[in-house]
Amino acid sequence: MNYITIKDVAKRLNISVSTVSRAFNDKYDIKKETKELILKTAIEMGYRPNPMAKKLIQKRSFNIGIVVPEFINNFFPEVIIGAQEILFEKGYQVLITQSNECFETELKNVKTLEDNMVEGLLLSISSETSNTEYYQKLIESGLPIVLFNRVNKNLKASKVLFNDYKWAFFATEHLITQGYKNIVHLKGTGTLSLSHERSRGFIDAFKKHKIAITKDRIIPTGFNIEDGMRVAENMIKNNNIPDAIFACNDPSAIGAMKVFKKNGYNIPNDIAFVGFTESKIADLIDPPLTSVSQPTLDIGREAAKLLIEQIENRTNTFIPQTIILNGQLNIRESTVKI
Structure with missing residues (x-):
């Protein structure tokens, strides 16, 4: 493929390269008619500005890196859509x-993005990530980083969070007010703040309603369908069946539902389910899953705004900000007894 250069445009019009350059950069010292002719000719010839040259002149890459744990569920793709909207x-x-929920892959991704001269990072850490020393060094070196959804609270970076505690509390309280008493929480990975916050909301709902709660009501699980299936199979094997399950996310809830349905349990009359994150299939499975929806697009937009602000205001003293967003509990047939 032959690329049309600024020299080609100058040659076509038999003018100097500097005159063409002044037209492209809208300089004052060029006649309007000349500029219009140059721009019209450039379009006809298929000229496109060289983005690399522009970046070198401005000493900027205009690249932003985004690192997420997975693409299996719709949550992170939707967050990215929101972020791209603002960044573009x-x-x-x-x-x-x-990262495919792998810390080693996550770190490699971050280093690759560094090599591509990103001006900032939007980062949601993997379920394996507990050592954030490298990220703190990047922050201290001046690289703007905004954490979203899955964060490490010790990192001195701006964060965009969902109010996991509040909505886990409401989800659990919904089950309690529906008359369910033996409720179990399938907890996500222990290293993540959102897992702790959702567990805390679960526990405090019990406290509010003066219901005793024991440690065995909270089961470390994971975030995948297979994780929910494994826990459900153990429950059935040990004949330890709760009245209801509040899962850390929709996939683990759906995995458990699948196993219980296969073994002849009626949902919600034998066992009820609440998920979290409002996946696309929550309203499509049978019965439809009660779930907490999160403002995915807004999470991406707010994270991108914080990052741009940090990149473009480096002369000011940086003070990390935390934005906490709200959601909604969508009640469906998986928790409402007939």
Whole structure:
């Protein structure tokens, strides 16, 4: 493929390269008619500005890196859509990677993005990530980083969070007010703050309603369908069946539902389910799953705004900000007895 250069445009019009350059950069010292002719000719010839040259002149890459744990569920793709909306509008390009819930892969992704001269990072850490020393060094070196959804609270970076505690509390309280008493929480990975916050909301709902709660009501699980299936199989094997399950997310809830249905249990009359994150299939499975929806697009938008603000205001003293967003409990047939 032959690329049309600024020299080609100058040659076509038999003018100097500097005159063409002044037209492209809208300089004052060029006649309006000349500028219009140059721009019209450039379009006809298929000229496109060299983005690398522009970046070198401005000493900026305009690249933003995004690192997420997975693409299996719709949550992170929707967050990325929201972030891209803001970043593209401001002239930034987006480089997207995913860690597949692996800390080692996550770290490699971050280093690859560094090599691509990103001006900032939007980061949601994996379920394996507990050592954030490298990220703190990046922050201290001046690289803007905004954490979202899955964060480490010790990192001195801006964060965009969902009010996991509040909505876990409401989800649990919904089950209690429906008359369920023996309720179990399938907890996500222990290293993540959102797992702790959802567990805390679960526990405090019991406290509010003066119901005794023991440690065995909270089961470390994971975030995948297979994790929910494994826990459900153990429950059935040990004949330890709760009245209801509040899962850390929809996939683990759906995995457990699948096993209980296969073994002849009626949902919700024998066992009820509440999920979290409002996946696309929550309203499509049988019965439809009660779940907490999160403002995914807004999470991405707010994270992108914080990052741009940090990138473009480096002369000011940086003070990390935390934005906490709200959601909604969508009540469906998986928790409402007939």
